[in-house]
Amino acid sequence: MQANTETIRGEQVQSGQDHAPSSAERSLHEIIIALGFTSFLVWAGHTLMSPGTLPIKQVRIEGDFRNLSTQVLQDLIRNEVKGGFFNINVTAIRKALLREPWVSDVSVHRVWPDSLQVYVDEEVAVTRWNDDGLLNNRGRLFRPEKNTIPVDLPRLRGPAQSQAQMLEKYYYLDQQLSLLDMSLAELVLDDRRSWKFVTTAGLTVVIGKDDFDERTERFFRMVPSSLAEKINDAEQVDMRYPNGFAVRWEKRADDQQETGAL
Numbered sequence: 001m002q003a004n005t006e007t008i009r010g011e012q013v014q015s016g017q018d019h020a021p022s023s024a025e026r027s028l029h030e031i032i033i034a035l036g037f038t039s040f041l042v043w044a045g046h047t048l049m050s051p052g053t054l055p056i057k058q059v060r061i062e063g064d065f066r067n068l069s070t071q072v073l074q075d076l077i078r079n080e081v082k083g084g085f086f087n088i089n090v091t092a093i094r095k096a097l098l099r100e101p102w103v104s105d106v107s108v109h110r111v112w113p114d115s116l117q118v119y120v121d122e123e124v125a126v127t128r129w130n131d132d133g134l135l136n137n138r139g140r141l142f143r144p145e146k147n148t149i150p151v152d153l154p155r156l157r158g159p160a161q162s163q164a165q166m167l168e169k170y171y172y173l174d175q176q177l178s179l180l181d182m183s184l185a186e187l188v189l190d191d192r193r194s195w196k197f198v199t200t201a202g203l204t205v206v207i208g209k210d211d212f213d214e215r216t217e218r219f220f221r222m223v224p225s226s227l228a229e230k231i232n233d234a235e236q237v238d239m240r241y242p243n244g245f246a247v248r249w250e251k252r253a254d255d256q257q258e259t260g261a262l
Helices: 002-019 023-048 070-078 090-098 163-178 212-233
Strands: 058-062 103-111 115-122 125-129 133-136 155-157 184-189 195-199 204-208 234-238 244-249 257-261
Touching: 058 070, 070 090, 070 115, 090 103, 090 115, 125 163, 155 163, 163 184, 163 195, 163 212, 204 212, 212 234, 212 244
Parallel strands: 058 115, 125 155, 155 184, 204 234
Antiparallel strands: 103 115, 125 133, 184 195, 195 204, 234 244, 244 257
């Protein structure tokens, strides 16, 4: 009886070993699963990146526009809307819009399942620059179509690369003139680095090459109070005198000058 029992047990043990998978079999099974999953990912990626998968059907453009045209923006975008939701090149769309001079910044977002949301920030011009450009509040120069340049903005005239310096002087002059109920029409820095500015009332103030801060401070301290209402009859005030100024009167036929001193 004992021998028979051992034999049966031995058979049972042998039978269990026949059905247990070997390590090689387990590795092969894992490889097959991995290959199948990889193939699925490749197929899914190819399908999702296909231009025909979820094509873009709508582009919404938002922004506060004064000088930009929504139609112009749509035309710029249209050439870049190629492909479907997953493979649309939003970077190319953004770059295309940034080539428009009046565009300051752009953000492009996908909206499931077939739309794009485009937010556009328009440049805010502070002054004109020479005859064909504009400056924003950071001194960035941009050149839009001439028919879109606001004619009521003050103008800065100066050499290349002097935008930041001139904008700083403009802000100072504009603030000081506003205290006198005056405003700036033009600020000029010529090739000899000589300064002058013109008010909207037509008064030209010559500062010269040297001592910009001292001479402009002297103008605001002396001239309005010295001339009072007569300042409206002045054509030009020359501040290049060491201790005073000279006035050329608009209505004097002999173009006579009058000087003031400290």
